[in-house]
Amino acid sequence: MEHIKNPSIYKQPVILQSEDLTKYILETAVYPREPQPLKELRDATESHPWGFIATLPEAGPLITILLKLLNPKKTIEVGVFTGYSLLLTALNIPDDGKITAIDIDRKAYEVGLPVIKKAGVEHKIDFIESPALPILDKLLEDAANEGTFDFAYIDADKENYVNYHERLIKLVKVGGLLIYDNTLWGGCVAWPDEKVPPHSMPMRNAAIEFNKTITKDSRVEFALTSVGDGLSICRRVA
Known part of the structure; x- marks a missing residue:
């Protein structure tokens, strides 16, 4: 996952559901079915100072279902961080599938790399530090x-989401999927300006601008969901 030097700017002010509801979702529908490699990578990430991103x-689970329905062989990921979403994708594409994975921080990627190797999917990944x-x-x-x-998964610097989209929409085939993470930014996209903490304002405004842009984009079918911190799911149609 691409990020900037100050972690505090990436701390969302709230969660989208109550803690009790999130706990229920995790314990009922996520953790019981989470593949062991993903659990191991998640555990390894918890001690990282940027673990919250x-x-x-x-x-x-939603991304897994979409991947299995799509059965993609050529995918791209913009923003990798320690590789939770990257490993999830690698586990759910064919053995001859390939992922172009781009991130500015190879050290973060190397936190999850031992788990990726252990899972036997490293051969599917072309990591590019850039x-x-x-x-x-x-x-x-x-x-x-x-x-x-x-298929494309984007979880990087929010200010560039519109720029990423304009490039990725050309690279992804008609019928392919693009998924953008953090597009509700802790729920503060719905807050009036005066209630948004100053450190959250740049990312919140970027998310709002991106959502407006995608809503008007006739090249995609679009669903803005409240899963996690907000997933914008786009299917290219033109």
């Missing part, structure tokens, strides 16, 4: 890459 486990936009632009330099990816 990882993809929330309650998003895992800001994402130059890599996406390089892919688009070759017209043969357009429309060749089946």
Whole structure:
């Protein structure tokens, strides 16, 4: 997962559900079915100082179902962090499937790498340590890459979500899926400005702008869900 140097700016002010409801969801429908490698990676991430920015486990079952329905062989992930969503994808695509995984911080990726290797899916992953936009632009330099990816997962710097989308919509095929994480930003997208903590304002505003942009984008079918910290699920139709 791409991030900036100050962790406090990424701390969402609230959770979308009550703690009791979140606990119920996790204990009833997530943890009992969570694959052991994902549990191990989640445990390894908890001690990381940036651990709170990882993809929330309650998003895992929905993403898993979507992956199994889509059965993608060529995927891309923008923002990896320690690799929870990356491992989830790797576990749910065919053995000959490939993931282009882009993040600015290889050290964070290496926290989860032993678990990825143990799970036997490292061969599916091409990790690239870099800001994402130059890599996406390089892919688009070759017209043969357009429309060749089946699935994209984006959990990176929110201010660039619109920029990522404009590139990824060309790389993902018609009928493919793009999933963006943190698009409700702790629920504060619905708050009046005066109630939003100053450190949350940039990310909250970026999420609002992105959601408005996607709502108007006729190239995708779009569902804004309250799963985890908000998943925007887009299916390319044009």
